[in-house]
Amino acid sequence: MQAVEIKNLSFVYSKGTPNEKLALDNINLSIEEGSFVALIGATGSGKSTLIQHLNGLIKPQDKKQSSVIVGGKNAADKKTLKTLRFEVGMVFQYPEYQLFADTVEKDVAFGPKNMKLPADEVSRRVKRALETVGLDYNEFAERSPFDLSGGEKRRVAIAGVIAMEPKILVLDEPVAGLDPAGRAELLALIKTLQKEVSPTVILVSHNMDDVAALADRVVALKDGRIVADGAPRDVFSHRGLIMDIGLDLPTAARIVDKLEKKGITLSKRIITMAELKDALLSIFKKRAKKRGNNMGYAQINAVTDGDKNADKNVEERDEASLVDEKAKGDESSPVSDEKAEGDGAKDENDSGSAGGGEDV
Ligand SMILES: Nc1ncnc2c1ncn2[C@@H]1O[C@H](COP(=O)(O)OP(=O)(O)OP(=O)(O)O)[C@@H](O)[C@H]1O
Ligand SMILES: [Mg+2]
Numbered sequence: 001m002q003a004v005e006i007k008n009l010s011f012v013y014s015k016g017t018p019n020e021k022l023a024l025d026n027i028n029l030s031i032e033e034g035s036f037v038a039l040i041g042a043t044g045s046g047k048s049t050l051i052q053h054l055n056g057l058i059k060p061q062d063k064k065q066s067s068v069i070v071g072g073k074n075a076a077d078k079k080t081l082k083t084l085r086f087e088v089g090m091v092f093q094y095p096e097y098q099l100f101a102d103t104v105e106k107d108v109a110f111g112p113k114n115m116k117l118p119a120d121e122v123s124r125r126v127k128r129a130l131e132t133v134g135l136d137y138n139e140f141a142e143r144s145p146f147d148l149s150g151g152e153k154r155r156v157a158i159a160g161v162i163a164m165e166p167k168i169l170v171l172d173e174p175v176a177g178l179d180p181a182g183r184a185e186l187l188a189l190i191k192t193l194q195k196e197v198s199p200t201v202i203l204v205s206h207n208m209d210d211v212a213a214l215a216d217r218v219v220a221l222k223d224g225r226i227v228a229d230g231a232p233r234d235v236f237s238h239r240g241l242i243m244d245i246g247l248d249l250p251t252a253a254r255i256v257d258k259l260e261k262k263g264i265t266l267s268k269r270i271i272t273m274a275e276l277k278d279a280l281l282s283i284f285k286k287r288a289k290k291r292g293n294n295m296g297y298a299q300i301n302a303v304t305d306g307d308k309n310a311d312k313n314v315e316e317r318d319e320a321s322l323v324d325e326k327a328k329g330d331e332s333s334p335v336s337d338e339k340a341e342g343d344g345a346k347d348e349n350d351s352g353s354a355g356g357g358e359d360v
Helices: 045-053 078-087 105-113 119-132 150-162 180-196 208-216 232-237 239-245 251-261 272-292 295-304 307-323 345-349
Strands: 002-013 021-032 038-042 069-070 089-093 168-171 200-204 217-224 225-230
Touching: 002 045, 002 200, 021 045, 021 200, 021 225, 038 045, 038 208, 045 168, 045 200, 078 089, 089 150, 105 119, 105 150, 119 150, 119 180, 150 180, 168 180, 180 200, 180 208, 200 208, 208 251, 217 232, 217 239, 217 307, 225 232, 225 239, 232 239, 251 272
Parallel strands: 038 200, 038 217, 089 168, 168 200
Antiparallel strands: 002 021, 002 069, 217 225
């Protein structure tokens, strides 16, 4: 079953004025129920305009040509609009700005109350939503949302959305402005929400590490058009396309490209630090065996541990460990896609050039 089916959708802002702007240009997109889709694209590419069509905040301008069907309902149909607002939970950037009530409980209860649910069901949902976002009901229910920390405010705002138990959760840059710990917690929460509350998730993000870690499908927009659509490692393996769209690569993929310049060829399908670590480990193991020494795990750990410093570490360690590939005359050991996915055990007997077709 498709959670979302968009056909021939275009959207123009300020039509007929000098500021006219074609924000969406003939979008066709189906999203299967249960998928985690990352919507990526440079600033101004149309991501927010697109997602606002999913709960009728923006209506298709040309109802004859285009259609937006969400959960089997036509988003342009006034009669279904209210239900749609409950079924599609929208978490906008900085959702905490939308907090309004004088207590956390009232704020989170606003959506379920609007759904005209019985009082005990509203109360059950408020409790569940607060617990799900990691806020203790007894501690927070009576507090003013405005007295909370930034991260807590955001959790309350998200609780307000998930208290409606939407089938589809749409998040527009949900971790913007949070510190690293807050980011990590919220991203983990989004995964939990998918399991427990909203089976279909659409995440708008500029952070390609988050996309690589979370999404099972990436849809990339450029100038209002879909220019890439596929599994993250497929999309990110097309380096030229990613550059053309004006996006970054995941950190691990950037390191792969840096290492390639130094003569170490790894699969272009590596997108997470864990995969990079596996790939490097397999090379080092092979080298160590050849040299009869145990240049080892600690060194690789130092290179790959912690996304933040990974690039820096690799550069610092160039001389020491990694750049000697060509100089020492070792044949390079391309790491296949399979190994990139964690199959390092067979490496010892691997004769080197592996398949995959993507290796340079
Ligand atoms: N209310 C508006 N009036 C006029 N033009 C708009 C309006 N909102 C967006 N646009 C324009 O439409 C295009 C798409 O904007 P949109 O906000 O959908 O992009 P986005 O991909 O979400 O960007 P960002 O990553 O910066 O959030 C941009 O060129 C933008 O300037
Ligand atoms: Mg936007």
